[in-house]
Amino acid sequence: MRKILILFAFTLFLVSCKKEVVISPITKDAFRFNQPEQFSSPHYNFENNPLTEKGFELGRYLFYDPILSLDSSISCSSCHAQAHGFADHNIPLSKGVDKKFGTRNAPALMNLAWSTSFMWDGGVNHIEVQPLVPLTSEHELGETMANLVIKLNKNSFYKKKFKEAFGVETINDQKLLHALAQFTSMLISSNAKYDQVMAGKTSFTNQEQQGYELFKAKCANCHTEPLFTDYSYRNTGLESNFKDIGREKVTQDPADRGKFKVPTLRNVEFTYPYMHDGRLFNLEQVLTFKSNGIQDSPTLDTSLKNGLNLSKEEQQAIIVFLKTLSDYTFIGNPMYAEPVIQ
Ligand code: HEC
Ligand code: HEC
Incomplete structure (x- = not known):
């Protein structure tokens, strides 16, 4: 108590x-x-x-x-x-x-x-x-x-x-x-370590900083700061023969085949499994996929056409950075917890 x-x-x-x-x-x-x-x-x-x-x-x-x-x-x-x-x-x-x-x-x-x-x-x-x-x-x-x-x-x-x-x-x-x-x-x-670093209240470790730089170069065109999404729909190459056609279901436009809304990455450490069908179980799998598992198809996002080619060390730095988006005041906020019925 x-x-x-x-x-x-x-x-x-x-x-x-x-x-x-x-x-x-x-x-x-x-x-x-x-x-x-x-x-x-x-x-x-x-x-x-x-x-x-x-x-x-x-x-x-x-x-x-x-x-x-x-x-x-x-x-x-x-x-x-x-x-x-x-x-x-x-x-x-x-x-x-x-x-x-x-x-x-x-x-x-x-x-x-x-x-x-x-x-x-x-x-x-x-x-x-x-x-x-x-x-x-x-x-x-x-x-x-x-x-x-x-x-x-x-x-x-x-x-x-x-x-x-x-x-x-x-x-x-x-x-x-x-x-x-x-x-x-x-x-x-809105109160993760990332926010405190941006507000100048604390700083990243060297590895977090390396991950942040890589993130800005490779990921932020879709997972845009500070909400970590640009709210667009993208085909990120999870497959080439789509079981779920995604955005095309709504627009009926084949140019939208296999596109899904860019999810926020805030608190991503806690929201596993990942992707629209929960196919990836941890961040290591996500980074391996984003680095060299992308499958080509006509609607694949142009920024991913050549893969992201991240080394294991770079992938690890990005994961360490992603964990700075964990907001314990959100996860533990009693205002959002199950209420007691009086
Ligand atoms: C071209 C836009 C784009 C780029 C670039 C991109 N992503 Fe994504 N990301 C997406 C979309 C769209 C999804 C959802 C895909 C789906 O479920 O089919 C996603 C899903 C994810 C997820 C799973 C989130 C969840 O809640 O399921 C993680 C983690 C992630 N991306 C991290 C990254 C990282 C790290 C990078 C850079 C190395 C990156 N992304 C680059 C668009 C992008
Ligand atoms: C059986 C599991 C289940 C239950 C119960 C459920 N949801 Fe969901 N919720 C989902 C799934 C799965 C999606 C994604 C659906 C999709 O994309 O087609 C979703 C999507 C959402 C979204 C959209 C989030 C976004 O960023 O796009 C909101 C908001 C939401 N649910 C709120 C609620 C509320 C409020 C209730 C109770 C009235 C509720 N959900 C009950 C599984 C559930």
């Missing part, structure tokens, strides 16, 4: 060090979105969903509650675990209700307020509608929105919490989506 209190106080201290920008109109229980100084303004600005502490807390309850699934067996957190940067617990493909497997690896969830699109193929373009997919997919929570709303309206705890958060007597699907968006858009990770 003491440890938790200390961690909590430490997090409050870190949070209070950041520049505060109030994005939502100030309400009675004004709750702030802590804009990290080194990031640009977020894409999602809570325009139609004013951020409040009660709304965030409600989203957090819902995120951890199996009530959202057909048979009350799984919750969002079953596939998105805080200790793993809100990616899945070590498994390539996630298991939904009735133990049905999906076809993609659950991505890490962080800094989503800056994302312009969601899912590996960008098939969803708004953070407020994103949960419709997991809530209703037979490979995930397997529910219908109509049934969910009936279930929540029969639940006295949620009746009370929705009233406190949004002032409504009857829960509807829009308020459910708003509450989830308040939680997911507040998952901010």
Whole structure:
């Protein structure tokens, strides 16, 4: 318990060090979105969903509650675990209700307020509608929105919490989506060693610095600082005969075959296994692949046509650098942990 209190106080201290920008109109229980100084303004600005502490807390309850699934067996957190940067617990493909497997690896969830699109193929373009997919997919929570709303309206705890958060007597699907968006858009990770080095508070070791230089030369055209993604879709040559056509599913354009959204690399140490189908289990495998496993095809990214040709020593330096993106105040932030239902 003491440890938790200390961690909590430490997090409050870190949070209070950041520049505060109030994005939502100030309400009675004004709750702030802590804009990290080194990031640009977020894409999602809570325009139609004013951020409040009660709304965030409600989203957090819902995120951890199996009530959202057909048979009350799984919750969002079953596939998105805080200790793993809100990616899945070590498994390539996630298991939904009735133990049905999906076809993609659950991505890490962080800094989503800056994302312009969601899912590996960008098939969803708004953070407020994103949960419709997991809530209703037979490979995930397997529910219908109509049934969910009936279930929540029969639940006295949620009746009370929705009233406190949004002032409504009857829960509807829009308020459910708003509450989830308040939680997911507040998952901010911006306090890794990397950030402290950039802010001049500490410095890299020689090996980390070597990895950083290589990263800027070979990786940052896609994994662009400081969010470590440029939000584009790229074919990185995982295969030449695509089992999953990726972005082409959304655009129907063969020029998009095998392209997937560039994932952030923040907290990448914890988000294994890697790639859209979780085929690579550790960073050594990722670096071996990126160095000399790239397969050619017509849509392969031009920057990868000749491979990245990194020596083992260079690969190791990059891995050491990637670990400076681990943010323990995010992974251990009690604000994001499973709440205790009172
Ligand atoms: C059965 C496992 C599973 C459950 C349960 C689940 N997800 Fe996911 N989630 C995934 C997978 C897999 C993807 C990637 C899907 C794709 O790209 O097609 C994903 C993608 C996402 C994304 C997009 C992230 C990005 O950067 O593109 C968000 C946000 C998200 N989930 C939030 C949620 C929320 C909120 C819930 C609960 C309502 C939830 N998930 C429940 C497996 C799950
Ligand atoms: C041409 C753009 C591009 C370049 C250059 C690039 N990447 Fe990636 N990276 C991607 C894309 C796109 C994915 C997702 C691919 C997929 O799942 O099919 C990815 C996935 C990853 C992953 C897995 C992340 C996860 O959550 O699954 C890691 C780690 C990674 N890249 C590290 C690197 C490193 C290190 C370099 C430089 C040596 C690099 N990348 C260069 C585009 C790029």
